[in-house]
Amino acid sequence: MAPSELVDILSPNSIAIIGASRNPAKRGHRSLRKLLDDGYAGAIYPINPKESEICGVRCLPDLGSLPGPVDLALVCTPAATVVSVIAECAAKGVRGAVVLAGGFAEAGADGSQLQDAMLAAARAGGVRIVGPNTSGMFNTHKACNLVGFSNLLKGSIGLLSQSGNMTLSLVTEAHGNGHVGLSTYLGIGNEADIRFDEYLDYFAGDPNTNVVIAYVEGLKDGRRFLNALRRISPEKPVVIYKSGRTSAGRSSAKSHSGALAGEYAVSEAVLRQAGAILAHRSDEILPMAEALSLLPSLRSRRLAILADGGGHATVAADALSERGLALAPLSEDTRRRLTAELPPAASVINPVDVAGGTDSDPSVFATCAEILLQDPMVDGLLISGLYGGYAVRFSQDLLSAEIDATNLIGAMPRRFGKPIVVHSLYGALQADKRPLPILEVHRAGIPVHSSLETAVRCMQALAECGEMGRAFAALPPQRAQRGAVFEEVLARCRTEGRRVVLEHEGRASLRDFGLDLTPALLAVNEKEAEEAFRRLGTKPVAMKIVSRDILHKTEAGGVKLDIGDVASVRSGFLEIVANVKAAVINPNIAGVLVTPMASKGGVELIVGVVRDASYGPIMMFGLGGVLVELLRDVVFRALPISRNDAFTMLDEIKAKAVLDGVRGGAPVDRDALADFMVSISDLVEAFPEIDELDLNPIHAYPDGLAVSDVRILLTASSIVRSSKQGIET
Amino acid sequence: MAPSELVDILSPNSIAIIGASRNPAKRGHRSLRKLLDDGYAGAIYPINPKESEICGVRCLPDLGSLPGPVDLALVCTPAATVVSVIAECAAKGVRGAVVLAGGFAEAGADGSQLQDAMLAAARAGGVRIVGPNTSGMFNTHKACNLVGFSNLLKGSIGLLSQSGNMTLSLVTEAHGNGHVGLSTYLGIGNEADIRFDEYLDYFAGDPNTNVVIAYVEGLKDGRRFLNALRRISPEKPVVIYKSGRTSAGRSSAKSHSGALAGEYAVSEAVLRQAGAILAHRSDEILPMAEALSLLPSLRSRRLAILADGGGHATVAADALSERGLALAPLSEDTRRRLTAELPPAASVINPVDVAGGTDSDPSVFATCAEILLQDPMVDGLLISGLYGGYAVRFSQDLLSAEIDATNLIGAMPRRFGKPIVVHSLYGALQADKRPLPILEVHRAGIPVHSSLETAVRCMQALAECGEMGRAFAALPPQRAQRGAVFEEVLARCRTEGRRVVLEHEGRASLRDFGLDLTPALLAVNEKEAEEAFRRLGTKPVAMKIVSRDILHKTEAGGVKLDIGDVASVRSGFLEIVANVKAAVINPNIAGVLVTPMASKGGVELIVGVVRDASYGPIMMFGLGGVLVELLRDVVFRALPISRNDAFTMLDEIKAKAVLDGVRGGAPVDRDALADFMVSISDLVEAFPEIDELDLNPIHAYPDGLAVSDVRILLTASSIVRSSKQGIET
Missing domain, CATH: 3.30.470.20 (ATP-grasp fold, B domain)
Known part of the structure; x- marks a missing residue:
């Protein structure tokens, strides 16, 4: 894929801050402060006619004073100023602008006009627009944080979001409990210029991003988005949380961003079709993306469970099955080897329950994990229970054994090309109470969750990703050629000014298109109807009116079924025509369609x-x-x-x-x-x-x-x- | 309800530890140590013939040396010793025994025999048994912790569990993030003597318990359990996590506890019918129980959402609707009052989005919460977003306003009799990073969760509990009287040694029972069949064979449908009899049943x-x-x-x-x-x-x-x- 033209803008080497401010509560201050604090390496140009310097950086009075073109402008000024600001950007060769202000298309007709004017100025001057009505963007790999969030964990997950608050949630979660961290965030806003699909293409080419999260309320151009998704998803998993799933959510989403939230069943189906991995709970979004970022995909849905108690083994087996995953049948060799490692009470049938066999030596976990992953029927491993907390639960003497096991287990996903996810009841403890081995599991790149269901959801995402990779079919070839018959039908409809294609026209068009339909003959009088009945083999037929004026044929008396003899065919024709004429004043009747009755049993x-x-x-x-x-x-x-x-x-x-x-x-x-x-x-x-x-x-x-x-x-x-x-x- | 005879045993004032030990790894040591460390106020009698004292407590050589009867014995000795130990307990007047050892009914036929022998000894001497094969019990209000878990949070949630590990999970979660704490835990084990239902009755009468959690793999006597559930659930909510929901989980549960896990759809339906509130995810169990313990139930499913961002408002609205809850329509007065408090961009249609209106003054949350709860259409409030973290996100200057708001909000559930649950993205931060206001929300008795879905699940549980309270019908009165006709049928079946009730017998019995069935006449020859046809009004009839030897009537040619004339009735009779005789050797034929055809359209x-x-x-x-x-x-x-x-x-x-x-x-x-x-x-x-x-x-x-x-x-x-x-x- 050709590198996106957005690269210069979204990995900017120079930034102008239009509306830079001395007031620490203002975005024009916070963003500047953040760039300086984080050590942003590019050039920074605060612009404010009233200030000579802010935070020790020299201020320029206007865009015209810039020494040369810059990659990105952060526009912090109100909506009313934006059209002229963008025109000045264009004049100065600014390549892109992040427009924060609201009051555009989301705010009604006047705002829409303003947005159109801004867009016209941008297009005329070759300026690309992020937003408007956006919380902004950050690129952690460039130390370019224009939203001003603190505590950004730098990593490889790209984020597209239509809600600044959802972004703050994910940033906070990544900082508090995260495994991976974020690469670039792009606040979608009103999609006036750059739309969802173009951002997706950008992430496809971004070397710092290996997984994308998209929080979507509605898509301005869903078809383009689907096509972009088809391009990126074979290379980089895309986790989508689509809100507005219910009518309650939808009406809320509309008042929020003005985007069309669509019927969720449709969205879910088409997004999946194009390769998305859908999160249905907001608390699963980040864990899923992290697992996809850290681990190889599942080659099948067959997993092993390694638990240190029957309760967890059972709950994990349920959670797995309910999410469409399966317990791999273990080979005899695997069971024999596990038996040799574990006490007699252990269950060596999947789910494996070590039954106390790890209480005095947690390194047995690593041994069992290795045995399980060596089984060719096992494509992934879920460890569930106390693992990571043995030193806390039993004795500090176990600490080094537990950490050794963690180091071995941490290397296994790469060694075997199979994912491991850990559910540990010590996973959510606060940092000061969190056992060292849990931190080690984190460090080893193994997702660890205190919620068993979240851990299982990660595995499910890895399975979906694996299947996507296998089943993914690129956009099917464009076989679509226009058929002559339907062209004629279209011409006739245009002439007659009607949107309704009559049934015999539709059938003829489909047949012309190569579709093998059951025969259907149009009769314009009772004699033709009789002829049609004979040509169809004198078997029972259905007869129905063909008229641009009749939408509900049955209600108008325009349908007769199971007509089996010549006399009934003739009388049927006359009755249908009479019924229709009684139902509608002066209907335009094309004829009566005669078709064989569908066979029973289908x-x-x-x-x-x-x-x-x-x-x-x-x-x-x-x-x-x-x-x-x-x-x-x-x-x-x-x-x-x-x-x-x-x-x-x-x-x-x-x-x-x-x-x-x-x-x-x-x-x-x-x-x-x-x-x-x-x-x-x-x-x-x-x-x-x-x-x-x-x-x-x-x-x-x-x-x-x-x-x-x-x-x-x-x-x-x-x-x-x-x-x-x-x-x- | 009469006080349970288990009170003395489960709130014991004296405890004997049989198999007390000097070895710190042994239960006979850990339990003793824990009783001493926690300041258990009753008498403690370690029993071990080889020791004179353990942990500074004088050891007795045997049960016979006890100064008098004790309430509870903790039996730490192996299975083989248990029968004689229980017999000695009986002789000494010990009222109850917790038997830890495995190797009983869960371990096969020999173990079953051992369990029967133990039970016989217990019953003979009036000793009640907890277990065997149990992790034990604790009662935090008695400082009686016989499982030896550390970090028990004392509170009002009773816990019944068939898995020691699930108990450890819940204890760890309660300690790390919990709001309420636990009262008494009872490890169900093999249910040899005391069963689930009796423990439920105990909790019904326990003044320290206001909510019960039950982790159930299978129930030995489900019918008794349902009846106990019907008794307790109108007074105290019971949250049940039923594992073994899938065939994978079921086979795992069987190998674990030997309990019959049953078809989950059946379990789910009958447990709900009897008043249980079912948790489907293991990470929801404790949050649901806590909400039910802390908050009033929902009087309806109509809630308000108060969010500080469109994204959270939308996601919360979706999560709510998906769980069967509804957004209350707000009154005009409510909207007017909210509008007066909030900036113009705010949405005052439920979900309420404050749109920055709280950024500089989080006390506006309390004002909005009050306005919303005063609306008679609003029966509960979900606060979603940054609340609890304003001082972190924006400025430490906001800290006191945020804490003031929290104190006001914390008092509202009692003031209005309506529940409040908080979703805060700062809810899961580790203690050292957790904002003070979040801790205050905890302290105020408002559940706060970092997972929006968990917060909503709590509200759903409060709605279910409210409905249970309204819809709950006690066990219906026993109207069941045995009918004379079916008694005769039973006598005939016994005489003939058959389990199959013939259709005409069944119909006669149902009719005798007052059920208004369509008429059906048994014919033993073609003449009677004709008569039946006439008596039924010469309308189309169905005819079918009645024979104890024919299970599949249609396959044997024993059914004819839609017979509409006398000739067909006669020939039909003969054909049916001939078909059946051809299909089965020498069948016992009671006759042919003639019934009117069911009308169309039903x-x-x-x-x-x-x-x-x-x-x-x-x-x-x-x-x-x-x-x-x-x-x-x-x-x-x-x-x-x-x-x-x-x-x-x-x-x-x-x-x-x-x-x-x-x-x-x-x-x-x-x-x-x-x-x-x-x-x-x-x-x-x-x-x-x-x-x-x-x-x-x-x-x-x-x-x-x-x-x-x-x-x-x-x-x-x-x-x-x-x-x-x-x-x-």
Whole structure:
């Protein structure tokens, strides 16, 4: 990946502070003070017309007085001044500006205008903007701390956040209990210029960052974000905490940052699809990122548990299973070797319970850990219980043995390429009470947590990261070519000024796109209906009205099912037309569609595409039928989807077992289903004019599919403007 | 409740230590040392024939040398000695013994025999046994610490545990970060004599305990435990962590304590039914218990959030909603008063975001908290963010204002009868870095957690406790009277040596029990079948074989559905009999049951009762049909159930919306359904001979129910022994 143009700005070698101040409560003072205290090595230019020096640094009266271009300006002045400040920056060749002030797009229409004006000035002069309405940024590797937080722990975790307070939380947590520390923080603010995706690309190229945390309330351009995520996540894990998961959280998020927080089920699905590792609790964010930063990923979900008590062994086994991890079956050799090390009461079946076998010699932990990690079925190790506190619990005489064990264990993740995480009930003790061995576990680079559940969540993240690495498919190739039939349909819709694609048009378009649909014949009179019935093999058919004026066909009397003889076909045609004319004044009737009835015994499914305001087109897949409607058993993916995505969708619905055959029936044709879904994805990618697409129901059989209804709705803009638009990627 | 006979034993005024030792690594030494160090006020009698004194206390050579009866003996000697030790205790009038040794029932058949012998000696002499195979007990209010843990924080939380290590975890956590402290710990061990339920009763009467924690792997007598839980939980909250939730955890639990860990869904349901508050994470156990100990319960699920940043407000709102809590709508008056206190950028819609309004004066927190708690719609308050750390984050000048605010806030739960919980990002800092105000929050009796999710879980527990108090129904009255018809059926089954109750017998019994079933007529020849068809109104019927030899009726060709005319009824009868005779050699045929077909449009349900090895009879309720079978959408309750229990079961199934009517249909008759379930509960309570009962499917309609199949299986013992057994309660 080409180095980001943001490098100079976010690792700046010169900084101007616009609105530098002598008042210690002001950002224009605190930031300057922090740069000086931390020994920032670049040039610093405080700018304030009223001061000659601040904190011993010479002040410049204005931007024009700068000796030459600078990499970054920190703009501490109020919103009203910002447009002219940015124009001056542009004039002076300032490359980037961090704009702290609020009062822009988040504050209503006037603020939006101000933001547009600022952006225009920035674009005209080639100035990139961080913010506005941001808490700022820091880069610990440059000693460049523009937020003024104290106690920054320097490390390799990059942080993107839409909330300054969440950043303060993570900084405080990293300082108090952290293992790794932070590299660069970027306060996203209003995303006026630089957006989430561009920051992600920056971190992809930042040598000081190996894991990224993103606190996201809403994304201005979710589709670009997903693409950036697809680029970075195979190289560097990205832990995302998406807030606004519930309607309560969403309404709060809206009033906070003005960002669109979207339906969480959609966000969760598409972020995962693009490679994100999602944190669901705020107290798990940092531990997950630390584990991903320190440890190799899990090659499988099979772990060993090494506990020094039955209670912890049991609780750990539960916590593991509940998070989708598994206890590795231990080989006979492993069990034999463990038995030789441990007392008779020990359990050498995973979870391993040393049953007092370490009480007098904690170095046995290292021996057991080594035996377990040598087992090829074991891909990671969770140590749970008192380890790290033996010298406290039993006797100070054990201290050196415990520290020796820690040094051995600390080297094992690298030696075996397998992660180790420690849950220790001494892990959270305050520093003055914290046993030395716990500090040693920290120092050895092994995450240690007093919460067993947090430790297990770390392992789960390592498993997800491993799977991402294996299953990751880059953006599928752009196979999407526009078909001639649908082009004609579009032209007709434009001419007629309608957004509704009629069912026979939709079917013809899908067929033209290579989709193998059940036949459907449009009849414009009862004679054609009879002919259609014969051509379809005189088997029972469904008949339904095709009219731009009828949205709810059944309610309008426009549908007849299971018509099995010629007379009923003819009378059915006439009845449908009469019903529809009775229901709507002077309807435009294209005809009546005649289709074979779906065979019995299939599984009723739904495939749909809707356009998300942020993520773009989203495919929905789920079971049809009334019960599943009640259960909302549906899953989502952003387009374009790969074949692998399609298969994972089939696996994610709760009632997925029906796809394997109900009550002894044969499984549905998963390959046909996946191919079908990919083709629909390609179609919608090729035709951005499609606003919604709904195939419901689809019947899936052991030997293929039958699509019973096709609804396509076009975007409002597509029927008034030219369709010659590129696809934004 | 009468004072427990365990009081003298568990609050002992005299203690004998059998196997007292000079070796500091031995329990017989550590426990003695601890009693002396802690200033235990009662008499202590070390017993060891080889020593004259230990730790300055005179040693007795044997139990016979005791000057008189003692309340409690701590037995530190090996398993092999225990039977004679207990016999000696009995002879000397020792009231209770804590038996530490393992090697009893948990260790196999020989151990079981040893345990039986010990128990016989104890029962013969009136000695009550704690354990064996236990880590012991402590009572902080008596300075009686027989487990030898250091750093016990004395308080009001009682602890029952099947794992010594989990106890050590909780003790360590309470010491390091705890708010409340522990009263008495009882290590359950093998439950040879004193069982979980009796300990619960003890805590019900213990004036030093106001909340109980139970760590449960399995229960020897779950039904007694549930009854004890029903007694204590209206007075004192009981927080239960049930391990062995997953098959991985279960197999581990079995190898650990030999206890039966049962199906977790069943355990969870019946424990809740009896009033337990369940912890699902081990790191939530102590915080939940502390909150319940310190704070008034929530009167509703409506809370206010007071945050000092949009990020925390959003994350807190999500966490709250995800745990079933709600944001209270604030009154206009409340919003007006908040607006007057806070800057214009503040959000005065719940969640309240002070938006910097507290930065220069944290006492505004107290003002806002008071305004919020005065709102009658607000029943509790969650403070989230930096509160407790303003003096650290901003300026030491704020320290006194912050402490003043804390004192005011600390008094509010009592003033308003509404709980307050604090999430502070400074809550977990180590003692040397921890801000003074955080310590003050602790001291004021307000739980403060660095994990927002833990803080919210505390609020959820307070809501559950409040609901328990409101919804709690004591054990429903024993309405169960044995019906004459089922007595006859039982006699017949005994005579014929069969466990299967035939369907017509089952139906007759249920009808006799007052249950309004759809009619069903048994025909023994085709003529009777025809008559039955006419008597049922010549509407379509179902016909099925009734035979003790046919378990799977459909597979044997023994079922015909939707038979609508006389000829088909006659031929149907003959075909069914012929099919069955072809399927089974010489079957015993009682006849063919003729029933009306269930009407269309109902909701297919299942009601069943199975007998759990620990909890006794359990009712299962769920939706029928193939999809729900795949989704396992079922809920459980222990018998007897109340009408309230039945309604909660209807509300707990995932697809509960179908009960409200599908696609515009009318809702099913919930009253009829609840009454029906209570009657089934009464029936099974009256007849402990019933091993399993299965009503599947039941069709529920807006105006009643139709039961399509009745299966009853008797216990093996009930058909060989007399049925005149009392019902164990």
